[in-house]
Amino acid sequence: MAFYVSMLAAATGIYLGIRFYGETLLPYQPVTSPSVLPSRAIGHPPDVLMQVLLALVVVIILARAVGSLFAYFQQPPVVGEIIAGILLGPSLLGRVSPGVAGYLFPPTVVPVVGVLAEIGVVLYMFLVGLELDTSLLRRRGHAAVAISHASIVVPFLAGAFLALYQYPRLSSHSVSFTSFSLFLGVSMSVTAFPVLARILTDRRMHRSRMGAMTLTCAAVDDVTAWCLLAVVVSIVQAKTAGAIWTIAMALAFIATLLLIIRPLMTRLATLYGNRGRLTQGVMAMLFIALLASALFTDLIGIHAVFGAFALGAVIPHDSGMARDLTDRLEDLLVVLLLPAFFAFTGLRTQISLVAGPAQWMMCVLIVLVASIGKFGGSALAARLTGLKWRDSAALGILMNTRGLVELIVLNIGLDLGVIAPELFAMLVIMALVTTFATTPILYLLISGENRREFEEQPASPAGTRVPLAASERLSDCPVVAAVSNPHTVDTLIELAAAASPVEGHPLRVLTLIRRPEGGVRSGLREIEERVAPKTPVLLAVMERARSMGVPIETQAAWSDDPGRDLVEMAQAAGAAWLMIGVHQPVFGTDEMGGTVRQVMSNLAGSSIHLGIVSRGHLKHASRIFALVDDIVDGRASLDLATRVARARNYSVHALLVADNGSEPASELTALVRDASRLSGQWLYTDILRTRESANILKQVRGELLVLGAGTANQINLPINVVPERDGCIVVVQGADTRQTTAPVQ
Secondary structure, three states, X not given: OHHHHHHHHHHHHHHHHHHHHHOOOOOOOOOOOOOOOOOOOOOOOOOHHHHHHHHHHHHHHHHHHHHHHHHHOOOOHHHHHHHHHHHOOOOOHHHHOHHHHHHHOOOOOHHHHHHHHHHHHHHHHHHHHHHOOOOHHHHOHHHHHHHHHHHHHHHHHHHHHHHHHHHHHHOOOOOOHHHHHHHHHHHHHOOOHHHHHHHHHHOOXXXXXXXXXXXXXXXXXXXXXXXXXXXXXXXXXXXXXXXXXHHHHHHHXXXXXXXXXXXXXXXXXXXXXXXXXXXXXXXXXXXXXXXXHHHHHHHOOXXXXXXXXXXXXXXXXXXXXXXXXXXXXXXXXXXXXXXXXXXXXXXXXOHHHOOOHHHHHHHHXXXXXXXXXXXXXXXXXXXXXXXXXXXXXHHHHHHOOOHHHHHHHHHHHHHHOOOOHHHHHHHHHHHHHHHHHHHHHHHHHHOOHHHHHHHHOOOOOOOOOOOHHHOHHHOOXXXXXXXXXXXXXXXXXXXXXXXXXXXXXXXXXXXXXXXXXXXXXXXXXXXXXOOOOOOHHHHHHHHHHHHHOOOEEEEEEEEOOHHHHHXXXXXXXXXXXXXXXXXXXXXXXXXXXXHHHHHHHHHOOOOOEEEEEOOOEOOOOOEEEXXXXXXXXXXXXHHHHHHHHHHHOOEEEEEEOOHHHOOOOHHHHHHHHHHHHHHOOOEEEEEOOOOOHHHHHHHOXXXXXXXXXXHHHHOOOOHHHOHHHEEEEEEEEOOOOOOOOOOOO
């Protein structure tokens, strides 16, 4: 406690010294620069609504395109969306084609876009509060608090020092040095918690010691920085007495949220659990609370975003209501409202104001001060609390992420008149550079062998939740089936159930759900959930299993990489077989591509057989044709055929694959003979005389065909053209061991 008091007292003393000297400085006389956007659009637009709709169409298309491009290069999409907004503003479009810019964003449209942007910011901050896991604030104790406070105090003081240099050059008579320095310090102190958390979860680093510490520090930083900004805004907007009244009202508002609203939200979450869905009445109550909170904080002078953030933070983070509320609001926010905010910010950003070597050097200075202050304060404090230098450096790099949160702060400052357009443009550049640099620098730091250390180092020896990929509910499972499409599960479940042992554990059925894209979500709620929400495909599986009288156990899991996660879950289960459906391409006919190809590649060399089931049915099937050769695929095909035949009372016809039409090798006939003896079934054998896929499909019409992946490639078997879906084809990739290929006893 003495350390915190000393640190805060020292920081306060340093700032008061800066303020005392700064008040003696003369402010800068800004040079007015006319906007490159024309005051009148080309022609006479017949309808403001039409112009707004046209502007939104262009904004959404460009934001999604540039954001997707940045995501392709492993960058946060928000960086691309911010750049898309700048491209539509006077920095590019307004200079290259003023007429087009004026037509898209005439004076009648910009205010409407601004209102949409403000609504988007309020909703965004509400969802940011909803995503904030308040347990993170208590999970790491003094170490996390010390690192977080250092990551705020150091860049804040660095920004205040920088204000001594910038105030005479980039401020005006209407702004006091106190307001200017406070706001510049806050703009240097911000960390974008959602972007930071998404970077960690996407790279599976959130469970490492460094990742857990970073998340905790960012959560503390987030809350502290917004509270600090609320104080700064109240000081900027009011005199001393007025600021004290504003802070007192803000404290009363927070007390009301904690003592009255939070228990009500907990009861509301319980009501949601009883109903199982968000009713219109519950949604109405939540929106009334959101709008009232935002309105109140705006009335007392600390901006509407604080009320929205605070209300979101008191809603139970891990409740189904929070997840459902995010699901309903996020798409509208990310697709429509946030692009409008980026466009509105872009219209206010004039990069051309940063002209000449002196101003660009000042811009570089801002980036350096912001980065060194944030990185240095975080990394040094982390090292002093016991983290290794590499972990401390990674933590500092991540804490330097600013993203959309910084833009919100800057727009508040521009609206209040604290920062001039020139400084606004420089700070926007700083936000872009620091966010853009996070991923590549972090990648360089943890590349190679270091990455495994970051991913595998446990955050806590005890009390850590078990990942879905290592769930004990799937242990010792001989057959795992992965389903994705509710319309194609019948045959897959029938075959997987038949391939399961007669005695032992029931069939385990998995479905992997793509984790929602980044945007507002940090990804932590989905990662930490042991069971994902029930899905239509699992409901179809359970209905089918019930009609068959087959006991099964189902599990849904979130996934960013199904091809990898399916293999990891099957390996953790000790599975002998993994059964999946064919790929269903949007374009083309390659049913062995996509996730199927990834699973095949990831299973190569493992001890798990893979069965890829085509679309079709087994309504008229009574025989199984197995194309058998003396390689792992052929042996596994015979194993699957005998498993299914025993369960469904089918006859097995083993078509022996020999080279160039010659007699099959003695080892191959011995393999079939042993399989017949062990399974207790008679196997009909024949030699595959022709390798023409059309003749093979004609011969097995209406039946089940099992063959190895290598053989399917050799004969160019089109598994997607089963005549009238009458019958079914299973392509098998065998395990690289003979241990798991014996028929079921």
